[in-house]
Amino acid sequence: MEHFIVSARxxxxxxxxxxxxxxxxxNTLENAIENNHLAQALLFTGPRGVGKTTCARILAKKINQDGTEREDEDFAFNIFELDAASNNSVDDIRNLIDQVRIPxxxxxxxxxxIDEVHMLSSAAFNAFLKTLEEPPKHAIFILATTEKHKIIPTILSRCQIFDFRRIGVRDIKEHLADVAKAEGIEAEDDALHIIAQKADGALRDALSIFDRVVSFAGKNLTREAVTENLNVLDYTWYFQVTDLLLENNIPQVLVTYNDILSKGFDGHHFIMGLASHFRDLLVCKNQETIDLLEVGEQxxxxxxxxxxxxxxxxxxxGIDIANTCDLKYKNSQNQRLLVELCLMQLASLTFQGEKKNSNSDRFVIPPSYFKSEKIISEKITSAGSIAPKPLKKVEIEVEENKVSEPSETISTENNSSENTISETNKADKPLVSQKFSSESEDNGEPQKVIERPQILAERNAKKVSALSLKSIQKKQEIKQEMVANQPDAENLPVNDFSEEDMQAAWTEYTTSIESDGKFNLLSHLTMGVPKLDGSIIHLEFPNQTIKTEVERAKYELLGFxxxxxxxxxxxxxxxVNETAEKKYAYTTREKFEKMKEMNPLIEKLRKEFDLDI
Incomplete structure (x- = not known):
């Protein structure tokens, strides 16, 4: 069996x-040699597999050539390679310094x-400083590294630095084509392009991948064989997905994505590739940017x-949506759903052949589809639940330039009536014309419905959660709106009332919030007895938390x-009075102790008759 030598060697x-x-x-190194302008300490830095060590060997051989040597002379006795990864101690550098003295x-x-020079220890670097700065005239040092930032500045300042760049996809593809031709291998242009992209700028990696694919596919290198062997998602998938997105075919897009996952490809890899595909399509639309498209001719x-x-x-x-999905992918708890949502948004961009202006409009089925023309009334139950009930026909005409007064929603059914009054602005009554259905209910009585004013409906639609960060701003807006919509102060009534009237109104309000299910606010308002001083109602609570909760309902309470x-x-x-004594007893024992404080004779009575609590 003939000994095999990898293509990289x-x-x-x-x-x-x-x-x-x-x-x-x-070119710089060749000119420096010809002009006798070569530095004695050189640093080659750059990514792996881009030619640092190769250029160092070529340079070492070239500077010793004088035209009298044999063609195959390699000057092995003049070139010393040191692997700093395994020879990084001070002793190794001292041995090197001793050898430098010999011509x-x-x-x-x-x-x-010295390869991988960044692996030298700090002591070894310091031991190397003097020799590197003033070496003998017959010695030249070439340092190679992939991590220049790990080299101490005193070493960098003594070297002439050459930064090697990543090799372009086109250059790697052309070199692979030369290698394939020399090896007698027929390779498709697209196959070599995929290998060049996979190498990520490293020619050594590209040659290693080339050897691997040749072992798999033999003398005929095709695009299908390369994608199968390298587990690369073929670009034809992206063309297929893009066509489906342009057709707004969401079901087939999801099925295609499922096929991609079933082949073992990662969703993150797919969405990054889709963003790159959109980018390539974008640069292909302009003649000036078409050179940025690094793909084969086909x-x-x-x-x-x-x-x-x-x-x-x-x-x-599409690039924006795919890039957003890429950023959120690692932190998502349901990564498949995230990618599927991204695909659905992409498939909705061209719906009905027009561009939508906002994210909320990006639906294949437009929001207007869900709007029904039927008019629905709301039946408000005593528990606060809303039961929708369709009506045949309801029309309300409100005269403009008038301010509406409290509206009522009345639903009559089976001789029972439930009224819910919602306070709005106080002013003259608007002119309202009502038309009722001639249809009757099961009991033969007509149904009467008075809808809420539009301003109240809009206000309810704008409600936000009390836990929301925008709740404070929203409350301020509602407060300003209520103040702005108050009637003229000169026409407001200021009738006299007694403390008994105030207590009755207070009890009526607490009863209404109990029916609304606001039990937390109910417990706060019934905690103490409000005291009247002129037109000011004084409330006292044991802590700041309760005060804050009551202040949130202050405007509604005052309005009532x-x-x-x-x-x-x-x-x-x-x-707030945090020192206030507890005035309420809850358990039987607490009630008895409270009664005993008021009348100590109760304890004597209990003992006399041997009573239990």
Missing amino acids: KYRPAVFKDVVGQQAIT PQVGQYKVYI VKAMYFEQSQKTNQQFLID LREKLQNYNIDLDIT
């Missing part, structure tokens, strides 16, 4: 002109190539064809009391 460049993708650096026996220079034609079907706004919005007592000068004074 077999096709390693032997001269500078064969180095791929680093023309600026190779070369063959050639003019001794070249020391695929470029497919991109150009599909780009003609899409509009620019769809692609920009002012209307009930016909005095709009009424106001609330809420104070």
Whole structure:
């Protein structure tokens, strides 16, 4: 069996002109050698597999050539390679310094190539400083590293730095084509392009992948074989998904995504690839940016064809939505649902051939589809529940430039009536014309319905949760709205009332909030007895928390009391007294102890008759 040599070693460049993708650096080194302007300490830095060590070996060989050597002379005695990953101690550097003092026996220079130099210890770096700054005239040091930031600044300042860049996809593809031709392998342009993309700028990785795919597919390298062997999602999937998105075909898009997942591909990889696909379509739409499309000629034609079907706004919005999904993917608890939601949004962008203006409109089924033309009345039960009930026909006409007074929602059924009065602005009665259905209920009585004013419906629609961050702002807006809609202060009644009238109105309000299920507020308002001082009602609570809860319902409570007592000068004074004694007993024992405080003879009575509590 013939010994196999991997392509990365077999096709390693032997001269500078064969180095791929680093023309600026190779030209600089060649000119420095020709002009005798070469520094004695060089630092080659850059990603893996881009030619750092290769250029160091070519340089070491070239500076010792004088035209009299053999063609295959490698100057092995003049080139010393040190792996700093395994020789990173002070002793290793000291041995190197001792060797530097000896001049070369063959050639003019001794070249020391230290690979992965960032692995040297701090002590080794410090021991190397003096020799690196003032080496013998026959010694040249070439340091190579992938992590320049780990090298101490005193070493960097003594070196001439060359930054190697990642190799472009086109350069890697052309080099792979030369290797395939030399090996007698027929390779499709798209197959080599996929290998070049997978290598991510590293030519050594590209050659390793090439060897692996050749072992799998043999002498005929096809795109299908490469994608199968490398587990790469074929770009044809993205073309198929994009066509379905343009057709607003959500069901088939979800089925296609499920097929992709069943083949073992990750959803995150798919959504990133879809964003890149949209980007490629976008750059393909303009002749000036088409050079940014790094694909084969066959695929470029497919991109150009599909780009003609899409509009620019769809692609920009698609990139934005896909990128947002990419950012949220790792933190999502349901990653599949996140990607599916992203696909549904993308499929809705071109619905009805027009661009929607907001995220809320991005539905394949528009929101107007869910709006019914039937008029629905609301039956308010005593427990606060709402039971929708359709009516045949209800029309209400409200004269403009008038302010509505409290409206009533009345539903009559089986000789029982339940009234709910919702306070709005107080003013003259509006002109309201009502038309009722000629249809009757089971009991033969007509149904009468008076709908709520539109302003109240809009206000209820704008309600937010008390736990929301916007609740404070919303309450301020409602407060300002209530103040603005108050009638003229000169026409407000200020009738006199007694404390008994106030207590009766207070009890009526607590009864109404109990029927509404506001038991927490009910317990606060019944905790103590409100005291009247002129038109000011004083309330005292044991802590600040209760005070805050009551203040939230202050405007509703004041509105009720002012209307009930016909005095709009009424106001609330809420104070906190944390030292107040507990005035209520709850258990039987507590009740007995309270009675004993009021009349100590009760204890004597209990003992006399041997009573139990």
